[in-house]
Every structure is written in C-alpha cells, then in structure tokens.
Amino acid sequence: MALPKVVADGPLAPLVEQLLAGQVELLPWSVAEAGTTATIDGLYTYGHPLVDGAMLDRLPGVRVVSNYGVGVDHIRLADAAARRIPVGNTPGILDGATADMAFTLLLAAARRLIEGDRYARGPAFLRYDPGYMLGVEAHSQTIGIIGMGRIGRQIAQRARGFDMRVVYHNRRRDEASEQRFDAQYFPLDDLLAASDFVVLSVPLTDHTRGLIGARELRRMKPTATLVNVARGPVVDTAALTTALQERWIFAAGLDVTDPEPLPRGHPLLACDNLTIAPHLGSATEQTRRKMAEMSVTNLLAGLANQPLPFPVR
C-alpha cells in the first residue's frame, strides 16, 4: 500500500527521520508552496514555516498539521479549524528546558558572562582587577514574569530558589501560583517599574505582538534586565536596540529575535549589554527527543483519521 504523503520543512533531525521512516513519504516544503495538489495527506512543521488558508486550499487532501514545538504562531489556527484540519503541538514537555534557558540568560546577562568569557580568552587579560565588569545581583531581587503559564511557573519556581520576590502579569490572575510562589499579580506598567528582571514567557498573539516597546522599556529601571524566551515580535527590536545603546536598561538576554535571525551587522548585535542565543529554549537532547516523539505521534494519528493525542488547545 502507498505511504501517506507528508510535506515537511527541513532538513529534519535524524531522530525525526528515523521515527517517520517506513510510515510516510516525505516531500520537501517547496511542494506546499507551489501549485495545487490533492495528493498531500499531511503537513509537518519543523521550523516555523507559515501555514495559512491559502496553502491549505492548495492542498485539499491535508488531514493533519503536526508541529515540532509548542508555539504555533506560524500556523493560522482559525484557517485550519475552518477546514476541519486538526493541528497538533508538543505542550508540557519543554517547560523545564525553556525555564532553564530563561535563567541561563538572566544570570549570564546580569553577571556579564559572555563579555567576561571573551575577555578571559583574549590578550588583554593579564591580571585580575577587582574593578572590572561589575554586574548586578540576581539573588534576592525582584523578578517580573510576563506570562504565568506552564513555562512562567517553572521560571517562578527557579526564582524562589534564588530567594527572589516574584511578581507577575497575566491575562488572568493565577491564584495557585500566587500561593505556591508567594507571587503578586501586578498590572503591566507596575511590573515593569518594580522588577529587576523582566522575563517574557507569553505566546505570540495579536495581543502580545509589540507588547514591549519604547514606552515599556522606558518604564523599566536603569539597572533592570529584559529576558525574552517567548517570541521575537513580543519586543520591538528598534526600541530595544536604542534602549541598550542608550542604557535605558542594564542588559537584555534574548533567545528569540524579530526578525530571526537578525540580519548580520544589525546594530542590536553590536551591543555589549546583549546576551543572545539562537533560539535554544528547548534544545536539550532529552526535550528534543520528546518533542520528536510527540509530534510524530500526532502526525500519524491524524493521517489515520484518529484524534490527535496532543492537539493545540
């Protein structure tokens, strides 16, 4: 019997290829972007390629979209729902890894680790000087978490281990987290003004796009650090560049940017108070394995016209 045909954007990780071997026939993403064909059964999104109604109309045979990752801002969910196409993602298993990354960036930015690393390897480091590269403390400071969802809660838990005071902003109050982390709910402007570290862990939606712009950065303390492990477009890149250049804030730690990647030579990349990673939030062996397994399970369920075990909610 012929295998179901699946269009995927790749190159895919070897584990994903292995899990799909003998189960589906893989075709390149260019097939989804080209003309109309009714012979495609499923879409597998590995990076963040756009999936919209126009694409789904060109591929009327598609009966599932499976995403390798939890964020689905690149998939027009309403368009898929209107065509009764289920969309799956990988929630719940990457929260710990992403919260670890938030703290990695927070500590590295606060303690100027990347600058220090470069200096320690370079020719200028000839003697210890108690006066150089002073950072700011993380322990016992106030952390403002914007987005107290699954990842936000893991960040709060780590913050408590650093004796930090936790304040948060969310669409809805989360009384369980308030109790568990002794956290206080703040309106956004109050959180920005009160926090030593502002950490973004919200999904990208119409509501969160551009949430942090010049006005918000101006409200932050000059000693504060902004950490983004959400999506690049939550922050206005031009405003952040000016804020770091003109030292409106102390530092930023970014796992994501807008655009991503930033064009080489972008002025944000020249800021010495920026710590940046290439979207590594969930990039551990253990988490990426689970993401591969869940996304392939979703894909195969959809191709078999079964309910997806991990549908986007």
Ligand code: DGY
């Ligand atoms: C996620 O799971 O959303 C990661 O950012 C990878 O897309």
